[in-house]
Amino acid sequence: MDLDIVALSRLQFALTALYHFLFVPLTIGLAVVLAIMETVYVMTGRTIWRDMTKFWGVLFGINFAMGVATGIVMEFQFGMNWSYYSHYVGDVFGAPLAIEGLMAFFLEASFVGLFFFGWDKLSKVAHLIVTWLVAIGSNLSALWILIANGWMQNPVGAAFNPQTMRMEVTDFAAVLTNPVAQAKFVHTVSAGYTVAAIFVLGVSAWYVLKGRHLELAKRSMTVAASFGLAASLSVVVLGDESGYLSTEHQKMKVASIEAMWKTEPAPAAFTAFGFPDQRTRETHFAVHIPMLLGLIGTRSLTKEVPGIEDLVARAEDHIRDGIKAYDALQTIRQARSDAEVPPQARADFEAHGNFMGYALLLKRYVDDPRQATAEQITKASWDLVPPVFSLYWSFRIMVGLGMFFIVLTATFFVLSTRRRLDAHPWLLKVAVFSIPLPWVAAEMGWIVAEVGRQPWVIEGVLPTAVAVSNLGAATVLGTIVGFVTIYTILFVIEMKLMLKAIRNGPTEHPPTPADAWRTGAGPDIAGRPRTSLGA
Known part of the structure; x- marks a missing residue:
């Protein structure tokens, strides 16, 4: 890939997104883990569950702050580097982002402060409500972002207006209920839960190996194992749904993930390795x-999964239809009024308008798609094939790690039911070394989703190559260097803060008389010492 303005703009967005996504899954997952732990505290009154909530809350807070700092830049990039994209689809894409900021982010951010500073000022139930609102806010943030992203993958509920040269909303309910967006949301959120579960499991396993904070660590491992098992199983099931929808709406992505060059007789084989x-x-x-x-x-057993070569051949036909739509659009725009639009031009645009995005693929080779040669049309059709090797292996790494997380969390779930979490030190070490793996899986999933739809920024509507701002390559390269430098510094700061908090460990309060009575360590309800039988 040449380092032109398109490649550099894609590189900048990819790097900032990958950095940002280091913090997002842990924030989403830890928020729910905190809510679960505090719910147990309110139900039982045992201080150890409050200590657990506070300790993991410190790590959540550090991660949340870094997520906010890196996430703000993401939305500004649409105006800085993707101005034509913002003009073309801003009416549709901007609405979910605005709702996310007004409803979800402010809900989450407003109650984070109450979570940290309201322990001694709010009642137990009130503080628990605050914690659940933080968790709900973090999940709602993901919902609206993924509604926007899902629309980019499957642009429903919108139509192109030849007069304004923009996509405009025709059915906002269709945008909200987009099946691709809904599948992406539940899959991504489940992945965030898995990230948090493996993180809590690994850190707690480290405490057990060190012989520190054993009661708190073992309880945290129990929560993480059960929560993580449910989440990792959900990731697989919901990922299957995402794959099924991709077969319907993004056939080239599926064919590239499977490196299926030719269409096979139904049902097609799965390439496990290659x-x-x-x-x-x-x-x-x-x-x-x-x-x-x-x-x-x-x-x-009867439906085909089309191969890459057949999809490229179909794309040539779509490009030729798109050229007809482009020609009709120019005629429509040259008319001084709507009444002067030739009926044939209107009919041609209505018949072929859905394919106009394919004509825009030719802008890479010729200014006017109507002047494209047969050779340029063929080149443009092959541009629809994304990087097959990176997609193929990113998908398999993601799936392989997902299966590993199921085995890991199931193992610790069984050990927790038998109260033998510390029985196998080598398993504890496996849990510790597994801490970074969910992030690897999450980043691989991001590559599959976003690289897999290239060369489209909006699937079938707007090619990435025509969506960028009119900037100099040196300007974009300079911002890339600046962002990478700042984000790396932020990442190092976060790692130091997280590691320091983990090394210091939780602040554990002595058990109350109610705690001692529940565990059988203190006197019975009448104040008499317990016998061994009563304990």
Whole structure:
């Protein structure tokens, strides 16, 4: 990829998004973990659960602050680096982002302060409500962001207006209920829960290995194991739903993830292992599992999963239809009034307008798509194939790690039911070393979702190459260096703060008489010493 303005703008957004996404999943997941722990505290009255909530809350707060600091830049980039994108789809894309800021983010941010400073000022129930509102706010933030992102993957509820040259909302309910957005939301949130669960599990395992804060650590591991098992299972189930919807709405992405160069008879085989070669259009050393892709991708034995070459051939037809729409659009815009628009131009645009985005793919090769040669049309159709090798392996790394998380959390769940969490030190070490793995899986998922839809910034509507601002390459390169430098400093600061908080450990308060009575360590309800039988 040449380092032109398009490549540099994509690189900048990718780097800032990947940095930001280091903090988002942990924030989403830890907020719910805190709410669960404090719920147990309110129900039982045992101080150890309050200590657990406060300790993990400190780590949540550090991560939340860094997420806010890195997330603000993301939205400004739409105006800085993607001004034509903002003009073209701002009426649709801007609404979910505005709602996210006004409703979800302010809900979350407003109650974070009460969570930290309201322990001695609010009643137990009031503080618990605050904690749940923080958790709900963090999840609502993800909902609205993913409604916006889901619309980019499957642009429903909007239509192109030839007069304003913009996409405009026609059915906001369709935007909100977009099946791709809903599937992405539940899948992404479940992934965030898994990140938090493995984080809590790993840090708690480290305490057990060190012989520190054992009661708090073991209880945290129990919560993390049960919560993480449910979350990691959900990720697999909901990821399957995302894959099914991609087969319907993003066929090229699915074909590229599977390195399926040619259409196979239904049901298609799943390529478990191989080395895709985009230059020769074949997958070396491929290991196939018969019928599996067809069953997963179409949930039937008779539906085809089209291969890359067939999809490219279809794209050529779409590009030619798009050229007709582009020609009709120019005629419509040249008319001085709506009454002067030739009926044929209006009819051509209505018939082929859905494919105009394909004509814009030719802007990479020629200023006027109507002047494109057959060779340029063929090149543009092959531009629809994203980087196959990176997609193929990013998907498999993500899936492989997901299966590992199920095994890990299930193992500790079983150990927790038997009260043998410290029985196998080697398992505790595995949990500690697994802490960074959920982030690897999450970043791989981001690559699959975002790189997989290239060359589109809006699937089938607006190519990435025409969505950028008219900036100099040196300007964008300078901002990339600046962002990477600042974000790296922020990341180092966060790591130091998190590690310091973990090394210092939680502040544990002595048990109250109610705690001692519940555990059988203190006198009985009449004040008499307990016998061993009564204990």
